[in-house]
Amino acid sequence: MRVALVSDCYLPRLGGIEVQVAELAEQLRRRGHTVRVVTATADPVDEPASPAPAHVLRMPPPVPLGVPVNPWAGPALHRVLAGADVVHIHLGVLAPFAALAARQAVRLGRPLVLTWHSMVGAGPITRSVAAPWRRWVAAGAVPTAVSVAAAAELADVLGMPSVQVLPDGLDRSSWRPDSPAAVRARAGGAGPPRLVTAMRFAARKRPGQLLGLVHRVRGGLPQHRRPRLQIVGDGPWWPAVAKLVRHTGCSSWVDLPGRVSRPQLREHYRSADLYVSPGRKEAFGLAALEAAASGLPVVGYAGTGVADVVRQGTGSLVGDDAHLVALLQDLLAHPAELERVRTVAHDRARSPQGWASDWDQVGRATESAYARAGAAT
Known part of the structure; x- marks a missing residue:
């Protein structure tokens, strides 16, 4: 099958949707499909030049616009999508290039699968862009979302009883803990408990709020049980958070290592006690899934995509910030x-029992969505 994967952005080094599109492309190719990734993002200019993968087709605008938008891409996009057996578009609430591709696919009568990677909510922005979504679905497009929570919001916006969940995928073998002895060696060891999270430093990820919450946790614990916190990643809010850490005296217990490689991230997870996901608008929580696959318990918020991670791994869900503080204090106070x-x-991460996000299962679910889209056209 010839598959066109479309995403506004495609810079896999940044993580998130780009990593998922890149890895989905590789998984589909392994399953025997011919895959073309189509994006409005230009080649990155802040890293050494390297040849782009042959299956990635970039369509940046002829003049720099500062955002992944190319209103002139219509003819070239038409030719690519016309040669596809199925078009799979990855988008959020605002995704102009993906929307252009969706319109083209509908006009061409191509089988179309849409995957939303964000919580769409019900605000004015969503209301302003949802009418085309409903038209695409009415024309036969198959809507999907990356978690139960995201699918519920999307179904409400589309006026549908339900929407298929097509989760982000993970190669568990790359994150598998070493041995049960590692847990026994760490449990009750010297030093304070260690909390870790990984994120893109942006407002919706709540890095500043996390500092305040852990500060409250520490205030309710004896000195020897007060946790250290490590926030891995970078992004536009990193300088502000780093400044906050310095100026509030938190540097003795907060570590901001910046962006790290995946092997380094695995080591951060394996040396921690708990993963904390502070986002209230997480559509999925790939970093939390990677932490769970590394053997870490995950603590996050109900009503977000992290709930799917906790259901298929281990951990706890909270309803609000006060509940998060209380849960962490109670857990950290009792070694x-x-x-x-x-x-x-740890035992769940090493179990051979499959997870919904194992790539083999995600691959089969994706092919099932393609079959549904084909039957609808």
Whole structure:
């Protein structure tokens, strides 16, 4: 099958949707499909030049616009999509290039699958762009979302009883913990408990709020049980958060290592006690899934995509910030209970039992969505 994967942005080094599109392309190719990734993003200019993969077709605008938009891409995009057996578009609430591709695919009568990677909500922006979404679905497009929470919001916006969940994928073998002995060696060891999270430093990820929440957690614990916090990643809010850490005296217990490689991230996870996801608008939570696959218990918020991670791995969900603080204080104050949840999470990560996000299962679910789209056209 010839598959066209379309995304506004395609810079896999940044993570998020770009990593998922890149890895989905590779998985589909392994399953025997011919894949073309189409994007409005130009080649990155801040890294050494390297040849782009042959299956990636970039369509940046002829003049720099500062955003991944190319209103002149119509004819070239038409030719690419016309040669596809199925078009799979990855988008969020605002995705102009993806929307252009969706319109083209509908006009061409191509089988179309749409995957939303964000919580669409019900605000004015969503209301302003949702009418085309409903038209595409009425024309036979198959809508999907990356988590139960995201699918519920999308179904409400589309006026549908339900929407298929097509989760982000993960190669668990790359994150698998080494051995049960590693947990036993760490449990009850010297030093304070260690919390970790990984994020793109942006407002919706709540890095500043996380600092305040962990500060409250520390204030309710004896000195030897007060946790350290490591926030891995970078982004536009990193300088502000780093300044906040310096000026509030948090540098003795907060570590901001910046962006790290995936092997380095695995080591950060394997040396931590708990993964904390502070976002209230997480559509999925790939970093939380990677942490769970590394054997870490995950703590996050109900009503977000992290709930799917906790359901297929281990961890706890909270309803609000106060509940998060109370849960962490209770867990960190009792080393035996912390050891227990770490052991459960570690054993679950090493279990051969499949997860919904294992790439083999995601690949089959994706092909099923393609078949549904083909039957609808």
